[in-house]
Amino acid sequence: MINSDKINISQQQPKKGNHAIVIGGSIAGLLAGRVLTNHFQQVTIVERDRFPEHPQFRPGVAQSHHVHVLLSKGQQILEQLFPGLVEDLETSGSLKIDWAAEFPWYNLFGWQPRFRSDIKSCLCSRHLLEWGIRRQLTADYSVQFLESTQVKNLLSNVSNSRVTGVRIKSNSHEQDLTADLVVDTSGRNSSLPKWLTALGYQAPEETVINSFLGYSSRWYKCPEGFQTDWKVLAVATKPPNDQRAGIIYSVENNFWVTTLYGINKDYPPTDEVGFLEFARSLRNPIVYEFIKDAQPISPVYGYRRTENRLSHYEQLSRLPDGIVAIGDAVCCFNPVYGQGMTVAALGAIALDQCLQSNPSLKGLSKYFQKQLAQVNSMPWLMATAEDLRWPGTEGAKPDWMTRLIQKYLDQVLRLSVEHPEVYQKYITVMQLTQPPKILFQPDIMAKILGQIIKNNQQFESTDRDQNIPQLLC
Ligand SMILES: Cc1cc2nc3c(=O)[nH]c(=O)nc-3n(C[C@H](O)[C@H](O)[C@H](O)COP(=O)(O)OP(=O)(O)OC[C@H]3O[C@@H](n4cnc5c(N)ncnc54)[C@H](O)[C@@H]3O)c2cc1C
Numbered sequence: 001m002i003n004s005d006k007i008n009i010s011q012q013q014p015k016k017g018n019h020a021i022v023i024g025g026s027i028a029g030l031l032a033g034r035v036l037t038n039h040f041q042q043v044t045i046v047e048r049d050r051f052p053e054h055p056q057f058r059p060g061v062a063q064s065h066h067v068h069v070l071l072s073k074g075q076q077i078l079e080q081l082f083p084g085l086v087e088d089l090e091t092s093g094s095l096k097i098d099w100a101a102e103f104p105w106y107n108l109f110g111w112q113p114r115f116r117s118d119i120k121s122c123l124c125s126r127h128l129l130e131w132g133i134r135r136q137l138t139a140d141y142s143v144q145f146l147e148s149t150q151v152k153n154l155l156s157n158v159s160n161s162r163v164t165g166v167r168i169k170s171n172s173h174e175q176d177l178t179a180d181l182v183v184d185t186s187g188r189n190s191s192l193p194k195w196l197t198a199l200g201y202q203a204p205e206e207t208v209i210n211s212f213l214g215y216s217s218r219w220y221k222c223p224e225g226f227q228t229d230w231k232v233l234a235v236a237t238k239p240p241n242d243q244r245a246g247i248i249y250s251v252e253n254n255f256w257v258t259t260l261y262g263i264n265k266d267y268p269p270t271d272e273v274g275f276l277e278f279a280r281s282l283r284n285p286i287v288y289e290f291i292k293d294a295q296p297i298s299p300v301y302g303y304r305r306t307e308n309r310l311s312h313y314e315q316l317s318r319l320p321d322g323i324v325a326i327g328d329a330v331c332c333f334n335p336v337y338g339q340g341m342t343v344a345a346l347g348a349i350a351l352d353q354c355l356q357s358n359p360s361l362k363g364l365s366k367y368f369q370k371q372l373a374q375v376n377s378m379p380w381l382m383a384t385a386e387d388l389r390w391p392g393t394e395g396a397k398p399d400w401m402t403r404l405i406q407k408y409l410d411q412v413l414r415l416s417v418e419h420p421e422v423y424q425k426y427i428t429v430m431q432l433t434q435p436p437k438i439l440f441q442p443d444i445m446a447k448i449l450g451q452i453i454k455n456n457q458q459f460e461s462t463d464r465d466q467n468i469p470q471l472l473c
Pocket of ligand 1: 023024025026027028029046047048049059060061063066067068069070071149150151152185186187188215303305306326327328329335336337338339340341342344
């Protein structure tokens, strides 16, 4: 079983093979590439895009216009894989956030308390994060990048029992590239199911849970001389009726990325006036108050493909050797929970551990996908249980257990408004540094019981309370 609490990244391993190929050079691809350098003489990352020289947008990662939260767990893994990365990002302008102190959050029961903690991660644009990781990988590890190159198909041996490489296309020129292991990290639109079918295998079954959430985001310059003790500010939805939310997220260069979202097809507009009106219509207009006079530096970007999608590779009875898949290619989430990059990082660690523990590559594909399914299961449950609160969510209905957990978590949040120690635990679960079971410890359960018995409604705040709470010491 994969142990992601104690991240034990292999160092000097006897090599498992000569060459590994990674399809896609985004977060999952870069992290997979990094761990593969522990096990293969040569690693090649094939990416359809040309990478920008500076931290900038590229078409293959259309989501990078939007807020990208790096959870504390994700940062821990990145720092283990790339010692010095966080410092490097800070040199390039990334900020640092204490999630309990510097993140005023208008949640189900009003503002969450604010206090200093050690729940931290770096705060930067998705462009900068990916660029920083790529720079470290290029500088310190022997990875070859094939840019502007698309993987068109898999190569296999005569019996199709083993994938032996990929067919690539670059500048209308096609070529075969052989490898001992191919790792698919090509994201949500992965062609792996189609390629497997062509080799005579079944495509994996999919579970799709869709709350029909839409994002609209705009970048602003933080107003001149603006001084604040927060770095991220958010107004949450409140099921079942308040389906709109918004976040202001500080990044490098004194910019704010402001993302508004609506659930169950209440999509935020992408025109200037509509965007501001949507911000004003949130449960609390504070996001609007901050952005209305700020200087926009981008158009409003929309994004609508946000369903939770899980491909069950672990259930396939047959899978060829020589191929594995991680990241969004296997499991992608409703992005509001900020889990995608961190779960991709956990997947890369799982791959490293499987390569360490498996004596050869034979049988690795099936073994790895089963391990990965375990890694994905808790974040998947957390995201989908939240999405199933909304009546318009499609793909499943909440069973009694899900409803019970939802109600319990409501009680935890309510308790956390007046109990910083409970809120601290809640954040560590959201940041994936602790498992959800810590919210079911006897001390919290006892407090919740007391709360229910008292049936105390005093935590209900007026929904438009604009004052950001003071930082407790
Ligand atoms: C709107 C939005 C907001 C998000 N916010 C967050 C957040 O706050 N926090 C968080 O952790 N996650 C967030 N995510 C999720 C996050 O973006 C992904 O989980 C993360 O990028 C890891 O994805 P990936 O590397 O598996 O795939 P992707 O990022 O989709 O990258 C796939 C790569 O493969 C390349 N590619 C595709 N096909 C081929 C091919 N045939 N040949 C060669 N190259 C190919 C693409 O060009 C691309 O570079 C968000 C997602 C969305 C949509």
